[in-house]
Amino acid sequence: HMKTFGFQVQDNITEDMDAIEQQYGVPDELRSCHTAIANGYVIEGHVPAKDIKRLLAEKPDATGLAVPGMPLGSPGMEVPGRIDDYKVLLFNDAGYSVYQDYPAPESDEEGAD
Numbered sequence: 001h002m003k004t005f006g007f008q009v010q011d012n013i014t015e016d017m018d019a020i021e022q023q024y025g026v027p028d029e030l031r032s033c034h035t036a037i038a039n040g041y042v043i044e045g046h047v048p049a050k051d052i053k054r055l056l057a058e059k060p061d062a063t064g065l066a067v068p069g070m071p072l073g074s075p076g077m078e079v080p081g082r083i084d085d086y087k088v089l090l091f092n093d094a095g096y097s098v099y100q101d102y103p104a105p106e107s108d109e110e111g112a113d
Contacts, residue, residue: 001075002049007038030066030091041065046074051088051100063092065099073104 002009014020020035024042032045039056042064055065066089067074073083083104090099 002036002052004049007049007052025063025093026066027091027096030068030089030096032066032068033070038064044068046070046076047088048075048100048102055090055099060090061092062090065089066091066096073102 017031017033017035021031021044024035024037026035026042026044030044034043034045036043038052041052041055041062043052044064044066046067047065051065055062067086068089069086070077071084071086072079074086085104086102087098088100088102089096091097
């Protein structure tokens with residue numbers, strides 16, 4: 001996903017994600033399966049590239065962005081016919097706020113029992 005959107009990716013495999021997330025200040029409740037650094041910002045989890053590009057353009061006073069867990073429908077977690085609600089969170093030492101909301105599409109369940 002990231003390469004498709006023009007990012008250079010250097011993949012570093014580690015067994016101790018807790019140490020990496022702690023080193024970069026990712027709060028426990030925002031942790032996921034991937035941690036990246038982009039121009040000094042921490043990117044945690046399955047964050048869409050367009051939100052990272054927005055972050056890098058806006059340069060807010062923040063530690064980074066996070067998508068906690070592994071929501072279906074987020075980049076890298078695509079499953080045909082399944083999309084979960086998820087939020088991209090902007091975080092720093094003081095807490096976090098919603099940076100971008102990705103609601104699940106309305107399902108057409110009219111007449112379903």
